[in-house]
Amino acid sequence: MxxxxxxxxxxxxxxxxxxxSPVSSPSTSMxxxxxxxxxxxxxxxxxxxxxxxxxxxxxxxxxxxxxTPETRRLLRLDVQKEVIQCNGEIINEFGQIAEEMKEAVSAAHQETAPMLEEATSLLERKQEVETKQLLLEAFNKHFTVSGEDLLVLTSSAEPVNDEFFVVLARVKRIHRDCQVLLGSENQRLGVEIMEQSSRDLNAAFQRLYRWTQREFKTLNLENPQISSAIRRALRVLAERPSLFQSCLDYFAEAREHILSDSFHTALTGVSSTGDHSSAKPIEIFAHDPLRYLGDMLAWTHSATVSEKEALEVLFISDGDAIAKGIQAGIVSEPWSRFGDEETEVFDGRKALDGLVNRDLAGVARTLKQRVEQVIQSHEESTLAYQIANLINFYRVTFNKLLGSESSLLATLTELEESALRQFRATLKDRVLAVQNDPPPAPADLKHPEFLLEALEQLKTLMKTFDTSLTPASSREEVFKPVLEAALDPYLQVCETLARDLDKPAGTILKLNIIHVSREALAPFPFTAEKVTELDDTIEELEAKLIIHQHSFFLHTSGLHPLLAALAPLSSPTSPENLSLIPTLPPFQPASLTQTSQTLDDFLPSALMDAMENLKNLLDSEAARAVTDEAAGRFCEDFEFVERKVGEVGEMLAERNGGEGGGLRALFPRTSAEIRVLLS
Structure with missing residues (x-):
């Protein structure tokens, strides 16, 4: 075919x-x-x-x-039509099969429906049971503690280690999360769990409290740092402020006993248990009172520094954690507040200073007894002041170390005041002895012996005070009472001695006393105010000596009668007064001649005689300055008299027609000659 x-x-x-067929192109062969x-x-x-x-x-x-052409043209359509018909037949056949299957499935569904419903119900119940099982497991895991964990938490035979703190944290979380249950329908369950967790927590805290006390008994602060377990235990105990405070009290009592015994051993060389120390006992080798007190204070300072450094790990590095724990504890135990304030924040630095202060309470009592014995057994004012200054040095040091509220600082303040009272009492007794039986004024007008002793004592006091830690801004004010007690009474006694002497002896004695006192005070800057006061007194006394020397020049030279006669004249330059001058007795020819002769006799040795008046003045430069000032005033007085004598001579010459210059002839000395002779 x-x-x-x-x-x-x-x-x-x-x-x-x-x-x-191939087609040829006219333009190409392709x-x-x-x-x-x-x-x-x-x-x-x-x-x-x-x-x-x-x-x-x-x-x-x-x-x-x-x-055929028709067949070939319709071939494709015929084929597609056949395919469609075939498909339709297949679909019809499948539809019949589907209908039969539908009827079979419907029948099967009717038969299996009860079983499916039962299976679905069973699956839902299984899911509910599984969900409840998961919830129960989660609940037990979160809200229950196993017997092994409870044993770790409450048994005294178990060690306090990381596992203990982990279990404790879990129980605290359970106790805290019970509030969720109390807010739900399961309030009874929440109450039961909260009661159980509270009992577990109380047992755990009591165990931790007892363990911490046992650890404190064997704790060696001289060795490095406190163990991390104790630090962690204190942070946790802070959530129970009453237990935390009891631990601190117990620790303070233990440390007080240890430090008191150590101090007793350092003093005597024998501990309270009878053991002998290899170190040199302070009481045996410190014979000098100052060294004895200094060694005791130095030991106390060293012990305080060591104690504070050892305990800083407790309160400074973990201070925030302890503060948070105490705040949480105050919320849960409002009756356990440390103070009366409603909101009290834990201060680690303050707590540290307070604990160190309590640890040193026994040392402070022993120190107070020994220092008071030394103060009362010595009646030297200088020693008492040195003791007070030594205590002041350590008081300032302890103020920086422990704060102003330290009881040890209060003890040192009390001891310092006791030493100052002893100083003032012994000083007062000595002053009273001098005041009740004052010695006579020295014949050479030098400073009395008791004043030199007082100044030597004052120098020692000033040197002692100069080494103190008193701030420069308040040194002068602080030392002022010492000056008033150690110097002013002696100056008053010297004032009484000088008051009974003739002039200028009394003034010279005062000047000598003030000068030597000023020399003793000048090297120390904190006596500047007193030195200025003494300088003013020196100027006043030197002014008195200038007046005395000036009077000596006037009376010895014979010039005083002339000045005294001219003084009543209200205006010596007026013609009426000039005409009265020749009638005055001192200006009569005989008297004026005698005055001129006296002046001539005085001038050659005037300066030597004047300096002789001040020979007992210890400051030779001051004596020269006073005499020169008096001589200068005398020259001014002489110039005045000379000028009046010349004016009277000129007036008489005019009246007598060129005669009358006799006054000038009787009083021939000039002011230039006087200045040369007195220079």
């Missing part, structure tokens, strides 16, 4: 032949491709030996299709 189909094919049309030629090429290149073509031709053979 295939061969006939090929043979029956009509002959190619002219168009087909044209399409298959054929020009087009759709028809491509199609022909594709058909001609097909191989009839191909399996698909053979199958297609065989199918056409089996159908008995004639090879």
């Amino acid at each position: 295939a061969s006939s189909y090929v043979q029956d094919r009509p002959a190619a049309s002219p168009v087909d032949r044209l399409a298959t 054929p020009r491709p087009n759709a028809l030629s491509n199609k022909l090429t594709s058909v001609l290149s097909a191989s009839y030996a191909d399996r698909e073509i053979r199958d297609a031709l065989q199918t056409l053979d089996e159908r008995g299709i004639e090879n």
Whole structure:
């Protein structure tokens, strides 16, 4: 059939032949491709030996299709129609099968529905049971504590280690989370769990409290740091302020006993238990009172520093954790507040200073007894002041170390005041002895012996005070009472001695006393106010000596009567007063001649005689300055008299026609000559 189909094919049309024949182009020798030629090429290149073509031709053979143009044109449509019909038949057949299967499934569903419903119910119940099981396991895991953990938490046979604190933290979390249960429908369960966790927590805190007390008994603060377990225990105990405070009280009592025994051993060389120390006992080797007190205070300071450094680990490094724990404890135990304030914040530095202060309470009591014995057994004012200054040094040091509220600082303040009272009492007794039986004034007008002793004592006091830690801004004010007690009473006694002497001896004695006192005070800056006061007194006394020397020049030279006669004249330069001057007795020729002669006799040794008046003044420069000032005033007085004598001579010369210059002849000395002789 295939061969006939090929043979029956009509002959190619002219168009087909044209399409298959080569066409030559006038411009090129290559054929020009087009759709028809491509199609022909594709058909001609097909191989009839191909399996698909053979199958297609065989199918056409089996159908008995004639090879006509109409058949070839409708071949594709016929094939598609057959395919559609076949598909439709298949669909109909599958529809019948689906209907039968539907009826079978419906029947099976009706038979299995009860079992499915029961299975679904069982699955839902299983899921609920599994959910409850998971919730129960989670609940037990979160809200229950195993027997082993409770044993770790409450048994005294178990160590207090990291496991203990882990279990404790878990129980605290359970106790805290019970509030969720109390807010739900399971309030009874929440109350039961909270009660159980509270009992467990109380037992754990009591155990931790007892363990901490046992550890404090064997704690060695001289060795490095406090163990981390104790530090952690204190942080946890801070959540129970009452237990925390009891631990601190217990620790303070233990440390007070240890430090008191150590101090007793340092003093005597024998401990309270009878053990002997290899160190040199302070009481045996410190014979000097100051060294004895200094060694005791130095030991106390060293012990305080060591104690504070050892305990800083407790309150400074973990201060925030302890503060938070105490705040939490105050919320849960409002009755356990440390003070009366409603909101009290834990201060680690303050707590540290307070604990160190309590640890040193026994040492402070022993120190107070020993220092008071030394103060009362010595009645030297200088020693008492040195003791007070030594205590003041350590008081300032302890103020920086422990704060102003320290009881040890209060003890040192009390001891310092006691030493100052002893100083003032012994000083007062000595002053009273001098005041009740004052020695006579020295014949050479030098400073009395008791004043030199007082100044030597004052120098020692000033040197002692100069080494103190008193701030520079307040040194003068602080030392002022000492000056008033150690110097002023002696100066008052000297004032009494000088008051009984004639002039200028009393003034010279005062000047000598003030000068030597000033020299003693001048090297120390904190006596500047007193030195200024003494300088003012020196100026006043030197002014008195200038007046005395000036009077000596006037009376010894004979010039005083002339000045005294001119003094009543209200205006010596007026013609009326000038005319009265020749009538005055001192200006009579005989008297004026005698005055001139006295002046001539005085001038050669005037300075030497004047300096002789001040020979007992220890400050030779002051004596020279006073005499020079008095001589200068004398020269001014002489110039005044000289000028009046000249004016009277000129007036008489005018009245007598050129005669009358006799006064000037009787008083020939000039002011220039006087200045030369007195220079």
